[in-house]
Amino acid sequence: MVKKNKTPITGITVSKDEDFSAWYTEIINKAELADIRYNVKGFVVYRPWATISIKKMYQKYEELLDKKGHLPLIMPSVIPESNFMLEADHVKGFAPEVFWVSEAGSEGERLSERLALRPTSETALYKMYSYWIRSYNDLPFKRYQSCQVWRYEGKMTRPFFRGREFHWIEAHNCFATEEEAIEQVKEDMEMTYKMLQDEFCIPIIFFERPQWDKFSGAVNTYAADALMGSGKVLQLPSTHLLGQNFSKPFNVKFTDKDGEERFCYQTCYGPAISRIYGAMIAYLGDDKGLILPFDLAPIQIVIIPILIKGKEEIVMNKCREIYKKLKDIYRVKFDDLEESPGSKYYRWELKGVPLRIEVGPRDIEKKQIVTVKRHDGEKAFIKENELDKYLEDVSKKYTNELKKKTLLDFESQIEVCYEQDSAKEAIENGKIVCCGFCSIDMEAYQCAEKIEKDLGAFVRGKRVDHEKHEFATCLICGKPATCTIYIAKSY
Amino acid sequence: MVKKNKTPITGITVSKDEDFSAWYTEIINKAELADIRYNVKGFVVYRPWATISIKKMYQKYEELLDKKGHLPLIMPSVIPESNFMLEADHVKGFAPEVFWVSEAGSEGERLSERLALRPTSETALYKMYSYWIRSYNDLPFKRYQSCQVWRYEGKMTRPFFRGREFHWIEAHNCFATEEEAIEQVKEDMEMTYKMLQDEFCIPIIFFERPQWDKFSGAVNTYAADALMGSGKVLQLPSTHLLGQNFSKPFNVKFTDKDGEERFCYQTCYGPAISRIYGAMIAYLGDDKGLILPFDLAPIQIVIIPILIKGKEEIVMNKCREIYKKLKDIYRVKFDDLEESPGSKYYRWELKGVPLRIEVGPRDIEKKQIVTVKRHDGEKAFIKENELDKYLEDVSKKYTNELKKKTLLDFESQIEVCYEQDSAKEAIENGKIVCCGFCSIDMEAYQCAEKIEKDLGAFVRGKRVDHEKHEFATCLICGKPATCTIYIAKSY
Known part of the structure; x- marks a missing residue:
């Protein structure tokens, strides 16, 4: 732990640049943001100073969603096991992370069906959507809820960044056509830029995630990576094109103008407000403490x-x-x-x-x-x-000044690499690597594993905004490149 | 079911006066407030039209709490079994209603300790309070959280009125002296009048609940009964004087001005927003549908x-x-x-x-x-x-007009009774009975049971505002009366 000189007891004693982790822990404690002494692993208490800001972040996000035609609702926080099991990929992805409510009452009587504490609400909501959506007149159908979710997280937890309970908004939308669903994904990305960059002063960039890193059950996932400086990124809101993967098992259909019944095209979007708060205090803060919009x-x-x-x-x-x-x-x-x-x-x-x-x-x-x-x-x-x-x-x-100061020039953090050795060196030097890659479909998973093993970094995917670079071959396997990807360390 | 004449299909077909239950079910469905088709018993979906109003109710309540010096925080929603067991009366009261999280992951691995889905947060919070409160300078210490709670409810559920998951605010306060705690209880009651009567147009009256009907672990409970018309009442927010019943087992102490360590005096207050919403739509609505402030x-x-x-x-x-x-x-x-x-x-x-x-x-x-x-x-x-x-x-x-129209004259609903027969008749005629009673301590529980059995009604307790009536003897046992109580049917 690097100690700074002449810091009063009340202040931060560790330099953020020298030891981010210790700095973050100190700021959490000394600014009274969270308390990690709650005696359940991975669950922390959000104290008033953090709670007040988080509530304001919710309010801003909700106002924007309302403006874009979403309506709020409140779902039960438990999902019956039988619902949860309906979409196979989804189960596979989320089952390891589920907390199960299986008993109730003083005798601990076994429930007739186990209830999942929602890790996300697709399987709770879409059964209701099958009741509510009847005709093309009901579409587009855009709903959201502000709630917490629970995940039996195996990775190391850190207040706000990652925990077994976190607070988010989840928007779930249905459309008549795939094109409209794609438009919604674009709107989600625009909202994310507006909120994260303009309001919360966190620089982000959207990537189309590789198939092996998408949301379980999605056709495609588009995720914002926050640029936390020194080449390390943090995944923030992601929006998912679900296609008809859920509408079919959950029977979310509508009668079209021609009288035919069709399955809806769906999207979902999940800004994790508590995590964004963590990113904000981590990114904006300095050696004196917090900086807030x-x-x-x-x-x-x-x-x-x-x-x-x-x-x-x-x-x-x-x-x-x-x-x-x-x-x-x-x-x-x-x-x-x-x-x-x-x-x-x-x-x-x-x-x-x-x-x-x-x-x-x-x-x-x-x-x-x-x-x-x-x-x-x-x-x-x-x-x-x-x-x-x-x-x-x-x-x-004030907020605009802060934003100007903190919005990093993404391009300056990138190093274009043609060889594994130079990529390794770039990653070690805190850069984000841009390179050619064979594919972001499942067939390229081996190349991604090699990157993880050799470089200690992850394939973030294809840039969603304009791509400037083109490569002839994949950095790893040397086969013809089909795309340009970015590699970075992540939190 | 009593059908009204000439009602269009979209409208309400049942008269509220004739069949409240059927009317309420229709309004819930036709105004699209909640959906009871969610496939877990006692859990319902709050649809947008209800959710928007509920959010506004939260906002108003939170603003008032902020103004009165409370700060918001966010607690984990699970409570480890070992915390939960610390206050004996509390456990006894709440254990039958607890949902237990006992497994996690795809294999359903057993957790090392069971986690209660919070039925209320005393046992989660007060352990933290023991870390946070150090000296008299930290007092008064007033915190609240807006959250949902879960109760394995045995009674019949009805959307918003009673369910296995409901949405409330809980405020938890600590003081140096009992007097200050009592002042807080009074402030809670004033806030309740302001919110319920002035903002939500629901007439209420506060009762000191009998000892057998108090919050588990409290010294005293003061509960607002909403006057729903025709003599039937509905319990709405209650505030509890906890004394040192929790501060001792949870070790919530402070160093006083004289250097001595003392246990705090505590209070807690729990307006159930979703239930108040239910009361509001039930109370204000008419045969055309909803009426809203x-x-x-x-x-x-x-x-x-x-x-x-x-x-x-x-x-x-x-x-x-x-x-x-x-x-x-x-x-x-x-x-x-x-x-x-x-x-x-x-x-x-x-x-x-x-x-x-x-x-x-x-x-x-x-x-x-x-x-x-x-x-x-x-x-x-x-x-x-x-x-x-x-x-x-x-x-x-508008809201004020509504309030004037709907605030019942409490006195006109009361019938003063000296004999069991007249009390029985009064209850049957939809009145609230006012009578003499031997005591509201535990020793009088048998008299209360007799009332429940013979009159099908409940002792609501002693009026907190000025009591006009005095009685010589207890309505039931004929012993000298120590207090005046009110008896009513309840939802």
Whole structure:
């Protein structure tokens, strides 16, 4: 663990660049985001500071989904085993991850049928869809729910990043034609860019996943990888083209305009809000602590009095006056604890409060207010009568400034490779490798396994946006390349 | 089943007064609020029309809790058996209702410890509280979470009213003194009145529950009974004084100002939003369908064109114009389907849309707009240039009008009884009985059992607000009365 110098006890003591893992653990604890002491493996408590931001993220996402014509619903969180078993690939993929409710009551009486705690809701929902969808008039049929899901996760868990219970939104849509389903996948990707990049300031790029890495039961999976810096990526929302793979076993049919019954084409989309929150704090944070987009901060502005003997009253009054003026517009905290201003600065920087207002006796004399922005440390001296305007300006620009600073240039992280050795070196140097590949169909799985084994990295798939590169041969097997893929380490 | 005359197929065919149960089932189906066809007993799907209102109810409740100094958090939904067993009375009360997660993975591997799907979160939270609360500075400590809970319910389930999974908010608070805990209970009751009566238009009254009917593990339970009309009550939010019953086994201590360690005094409060929603639609609805408070309606205003041959274009254009003007202020629907205006009236009345706007060619000529309010059927002819003002007025007053109409006079429903025979008759006549009682402590349980057996009704407890009546003897055993109680049938 690399210790930083001169950090107060309340602050972060580890450098993010030197030891991400220790830094992340410290920020989780010290900013009071989650508590890992809950005594069930893989389950953590989300504390208020995280919960407030997560709720705001939900709200933003839900508003966008509503706007795009989705309606919300609430499904039971248990799925009867008989439903769960209907789509074979889906079962194969998810069965190892299911928690089963199998007993109830004080005697632990065995239930007549085991109930899966939903790992995802296709098999719960689509049976209902078969009741609700009757004719082409009912299509497109777009629904979502905000809920938690449970997965008996084998991999190492880390608060927000990966756990056995996480909080997401799942949207499930039905269409008359494959073309409309494909259009929905595109809309999902656009929504993801809008939310992740514009609102949460996390740079992403969409890949069409190889067949061996798609959602169980899907025709195709398109997943956003967050660029976490130093070549490591984190899978964030993914959207899936399900074709008729589920509509057939679940009997999701509609009567078309010509009177014929047809199976729907389906898509589903699953932004894991708690995971996106983890990515956001991990990606935006620095060695002082959290950095948060303005809208998501539980407290947006903190007012800190600089007390000098004999002038306490005048300073406290000015703070109260400012607080009163701002409290109906922003989420403001007046920190009037008996503590040095320095400690307060550290605490609220650690918590990621976007703007600090300092009020001292000399500033009052000059009729000015000192402000400091968290994300760039920029200090400003604002005329008292211009404070409203300044804050309005900050509230509008803060997130955008943050975004500009943090949106990585994807191209600069890529290294184009023609040989395994150079690819290996690139991965070791924290780059994302771009190379030719034989195929992203199952037949190429062996080449992908070799990459995992030799490079310690994973095939992320084909870029969904415009591909600039072309290769003659597969990096691994040397056969003619059918596609260009990207390889990266992942969280 | 009593059939009403002349009801269109889309409308409700049963009278609420004549057959509440059948009426409720119809409204659930026809207004598309819930679907009971989900194939697990006691679990239902909440459809969009209900989900949207429920989300708005959550939002209002959360805002109020935030304002009262509570902070939100998110707990795991499973509780390890060892936590769950720590408070004896609590276990005794809840163990029969617990669903157990006991297996995981495709082979159904047995978990090392069974996990309870939370029936309520005391035993999950308070272990965490023992980590978080250190000194008197941390108190009062007020937290809540919005979540679902699961109960292996033996009683008959009914969508929203009672199910094996329901959606609530639970607030859990810690204080240094018993007095502060009692103050919190009072605050909870005030919040309940504000939400239930002012926002959701459901008349309630608070009772101190008898000891045999309190929350398992509590010192005292104060529960709101909704007055559903005809003497039948429905238990809605309850708040519980826990004393130190949980803080001792869970070790929730603080260091007081004098340096001494003391156990906290605790309270908890649990408004079941999905149940309140059920109560609201049941209580406010009429034989035409739903009636909803203005803020909670998924659609607040519906615009319906009255088409007359040759004038279609002019009417449709006017509708579009109005829609465009209103859509950023209200949740508005322009119903432009090819269907008779009458069918549309029925459908949106059934759905409880608060205001209907009718636009016909003659109204356009007169530069007027016809509006009809759902809750009282009041028709108004509004000058086109006064529409904005009129709608603003309706949006402000609608819920209040509804509340005034629906808040029952509690006193008028009560019958004061001195003898068992008259009490029996009063209950049969749909009254709430007020009488003398020996005690609400456990020792009086036999008298309560006799009431249940002979009257088919339940002791609701002592009124929390001012009690006007005094009795010399217990209605049942004839011993000297120590209190005045209320007896009612309940849902």
